[in-house]
Amino acid sequence: MxxxxxxxxxxxxxxxxxxxxxxxxxxxxxxxxxxxxxxxxxxxxxxxxxxxxxxxxxxxxxxxxxxxxxxxxxxxxxxxxxxxxxxxxxxxxxxxxxxxxxxxxxxxxxxxxxxxxxxxxxxxxxxxxxxxxxxxxxxxxxxxxxxxxxxxxxxxxxxxxxxxxxxxxxxxxxxxxxxxxxxxxxxxxxxxxxxxxxxxxxxxxxxxxxxxxxxxxxxxxxxxxxxRPETEFVARFIGGTNILTGKAKGKNTVDVDGGFTLQCGSGSLVEGGKGIVSIRHHDIELSPKKKVDVNSVPRVVKRQIYLGSHRDYLVDIKGGETIRTVAPVDVEMPVGSEAWLHFPPQHCRALTE
Incomplete structure (x- = not known):
């Protein structure tokens, strides 16, 4: 009570x-x-x-x-x-x-x-x-x-x-x-x-x-x-996250402005409306080669920092906009190289504004 x-x-x-x-x-x-x-x-x-x-x-x-x-x-x-x-x-x-x-x-x-x-x-x-x-x-x-x-x-x-x-x-x-x-x-x-x-x-x-x-x-x-943040504000304020925007194709799919499509494992979208996707830095998988087809895109490494327990990466997605992700120390890719980003659907959450 x-x-x-x-x-x-x-x-x-x-x-x-x-x-x-x-x-x-x-x-x-x-x-x-x-x-x-x-x-x-x-x-x-x-x-x-x-x-x-x-x-x-x-x-x-x-x-x-x-x-x-x-x-x-x-x-x-x-x-x-x-x-x-x-x-x-x-x-x-x-x-x-x-x-x-x-x-x-x-x-x-x-x-x-x-x-x-x-x-x-x-x-x-x-x-x-x-x-x-x-x-x-x-x-x-x-x-x-x-x-x-x-x-x-x-x-x-x-x-x-x-x-x-x-x-x-x-x-x-x-x-x-x-x-x-x-x-x-x-x-x-x-x-x-x-x-x-x-x-x-x-x-x-x-x-x-x-x-x-x-x-x-x-x-x-x-x-x-x-x-399970419900809004973009909560997702940004609680923990490190990437916010991707685009157009909702259905209740769980977004055509991201960066030129690729993401399927979301949680949250809900309004078809045809604005699509907002949150994914935590540590939930993105970074590799030099493509591993899976769904939610995977090739992009260019813009920054790489060694932090002892992990490496911190910025990867270009479009026109100067970047995705931040972390990877194990043995995943080492130099600045300027191509890297594959995999956004596991279960970690992609659709949000409201």
Whole structure:
């Protein structure tokens, strides 16, 4: 059963509508990622859920409570939600223990209960040895774990995270992705996580919601979003892909502008209309000789780069336009040579605009 429900949610700033009729249902205990480029409306949607800004239309429901509607808005302090910001927002004059205990003391819990819960969450987040240190004495990853511990210790109904890893270096970001997922699996709080990083979303989320221009473009599991994009925007934003355009000959065949025909194993086209085909870089097969007849074309290698684990190729398809593909290191073809491209039909997906 859905625990967090957004219905026709809207937010306007003057003449600009930044959240446009968003509808989303999140089951209790699930982690949903709002994913998209800067300016797509994902952080504004998160702030609407938190109650930091009032909605201009629609409704937000948590369980059996309406927390935002045209009739009124519940203030943030009454929503029983915890939010983690990009900047961690730790009190610099308080120790780790004191930072984590702060929310419990505001709720006037008995001292022994505060101590019990703080020590328990410090253990879970691997912060016990750092309990008496101050934020300025911690690494970025340690500060982020303190922020997580402080948010979790109050046992919120909903946990909100606003690009929490953006200030960390690449190695720490990767480590913290798995840490956030581990903690989610342990506590199973209903969580809404905002990010522009597809790797974060793929690693942490039960459900990915791709936003574009204030609207939800597509939602689904990480596998659904990656393997079965529904629009050109989603295909381009999630993972490396090639987009080929032409004219649809049927429900699964496109006459590509580059002068060849592709059969698509998934998606659907409107005969006679514009045909758009997505195929991932790593799904194209490159070879010096023709291997199969279907979806195979000869073209000229424009660029080849050795990257250790594979070779990265650009292959000309027409008038300066290129296809990018990767191949094993033993597939070595010099620039200017003819190469055969094979587009396996099962990896060619027809898209809508």
């Amino acid at each position: 859905s625990f967090l429900v957004l219905s026709d949610l809207e937010k306007r700033y003057g003449a600009l509508t930044v959240v446009k009729g968003v509808n989303l249902s999140v089951d209790k205990g699930k982690l949903v990622c709002l994913l998209g480029p800067s300016g797509c409306g994902k952080t504004t949607t998160l702030r609407l859920i938190a109650g930091f800004v009032p909605a201009d239309g629609g409704e937000i429901r948590v369980g059996d409570k309406v927390v935002s509607s045209p009739a009124g808005t519940m203030p943030p302090e009454n929503r029983n939600m915890s939010m983690i910001f990009q900047s961690y927002a730790l009190w610099p004059h308080m120790t780790v223990y004191q930072n984590v205990a702060y929310g419990l003391k505001l709720r006037k819990l008995p001292a022994d209960e505060v101590d019990k819960r703080v020590k328990a969450i410090l253990g879970v987040t691997q912060l016990t040895p750092l309990a008496e240190r101050y934020p300025g004495e911690l690494s970025g990853g340690q500060q982020q774990r303190v922020s997580l511990a402080r948010a979790l210790v109050v046992k919120p109904e909903i946990l909100l995270l606003d690009e929490p890893l953006s200030n960390l270096d690449a190695n720490l970001r990767e480590e913290m992705r798995f840490e956030i997922r581990r903690l989610h699996d342990e506590f199973r709080y209903t969580t809404v996580y905002v990010t522009h990083d597809q790797a974060e979303a793929m690693t942490t989320a039960d459900l990915i919601v791709v936003m574009n221009n204030g609207k939800i473009e597509q939602s689904g599991t990480p596998e659904d979003i990656y393997a």
